[in-house]
Amino acid sequence: MALDRIEKLVEKYFEGETSIAEEKELKTYFSSTDVAQHLEQYKPVFGYFSQAKQEQFTPSIPLKSGKKQKRLAWLSVAAAVVVMVGIGFFAYQNTSDPNQENLGVIDDPEIAFRETQKALALISKHVNTGIESVNYLGEYQQSKNKIFK
Amino acid sequence: MNQKEFMQLVSPFKDKVFRLAKRLLVSTEEAEDATQEVLVKLWNKNENLDEYKSVEAVAMTMTKNYCLDQLKSKRASNLTIVHNNFTDREASLQQKVEDNDTWKWVEKIINDLPEQQKLIVQMRDIEEMEFEEIAKILEMNEQAVRTALSRARKMIREKMTNTHSYGIG
Numbered sequence: 462m463a464l465d466r467i468e469k470l471v472e473k474y475f476e477g478e479t480s481i482a483e484e485k486e487l488k489t490y491f492s493s494t495d496v497a498q499h500l501e502q503y504k505p506v507f508g509y510f511s512q513a514k515q516e517q518f519t520p521s522i523p524l525k526s527g528k529k530q531k532r533l534a535w536l537s538v539a540a541a542v543v544v545m546v547g548i549g550f551f552a553y554q555n556t557s558d559p560n561q562e563n564l565g566v567i568d569d570p571e572i573a574f575r576e577t578q579k580a581l582a583l584i585s586k587h588v589n590t591g592i593e594s595v596n597y598l599g600e601y602q603q604s605k606n607k608i609f610k
Numbered sequence: 611m612n613q614k615e616f617m618q619l620v621s622p623f624k625d626k627v628f629r630l631a632k633r634l635l636v637s638t639e640e641a642e643d644a645t646q647e648v649l650v651k652l653w654n655k656n657e658n659l660d661e662y663k664s665v666e667a668v669a670m671t672m673t674k675n676y677c678l679d680q681l682k683s684k685r686a687s688n689l690t691i692v693h694n695n696f697t698d699r700e701a702s703l704q705q706k707v708e709d710n711d712t713w714k715w716v717e718k719i720i721n722d723l724p725e726q727q728k729l730i731v732q733m734r735d736i737e738e739m740e741f742e743e744i745a746k747i748l749e750m751n752e753q754a755v756r757t758a759l760s761r762a763r764k765m766i767r768e769k770m771t772n773t774h775s776y777g778i779g
Binding site for chain 1: 624735
């Protein structure tokens with residue numbers, strides 16, 4: 462390679478006007494063993510450029526995490542919907558159950574009357590036991606009447 | 611796009627992204643983190659990737675922005691670790707040691723340049739990219755890139771000449 466051409470290229474190079482091809486030419490020239498004495502100082506620069514391009518990225522790329530997180534988000538939304546629908550369904554079933562259940566029908570009016578009386582008696586009995594426990598409150602009423610006449 | 615296709619898409623330039631990140635962040639570990647970050651971001655954009663003309667340019671721009679942000683947040687306590695993994699070459703040990711030494715010196719000079727010039731030197735002199743691409747990635751016009759590059763190259767020459775004549779390197 463002609464020395465004056467290289468010198469011209471070096472000149473152009475520092476002005477930022479060389480093309481990629483010309484820069485490659487310079488790199489090959491400076492990687493050769495016979496570099497002119499006065500250009501020797503540029504050798505490490507071009508040497509470094511060629512060497513720096515060799516470095517590689519070795520770690521793996523954790524791609525899964527990104528996608529998985531997205532999927533997980535959708536999964537949790539779906540799960541929430543399923544849970545809410547489930548709760549709603551059971552609540553609906555529970556409230557509507559008594560209406561649908563067959564409670565039995567008594568056709569004979571006399572038996573029906575007796576059964577009703579029995580049922581009402583049962584209720585009043587329970588209500589009375591409830592009221593009994595409140596009866597002692599009447600004592601307050603009496604004492605109050607004694608004081609405030 | 612599935613993982614395999616994505617890997618095929620990024621494999622031609624993932625090293626480039628890594629080297630650019632390392633140029634700015636200096637530490638290998640940080641550069642690796644940055645590269646992973648950028649590629650995962652790219653992967654999450656997955657569906658929209660087809661819209662870009664050059665995914666590589668997008669990746670380089672993302673890397674540049676990410677690293678500059680990273681530097682900004684770490685400026686206060688800037689701890690940098692220099693790692694060099696020089697590849698073996700067929701040369702005598704003496705020659706190798708000498709080369710490593712001067713290369714390290716060049717690396718140091720480049721790392722001392724302003725960020726903008728570092729980026730340009732990395733992309734032009736090391737990655738051999740066209741001015742047009744560089745201008746697009748850096749969101750500058752081509753002439754400005756040329757000027758900055760010339761300035762950076764002259765700075766490297768000046769510092770190299772000093773060390774050469776004083777025999778420090």
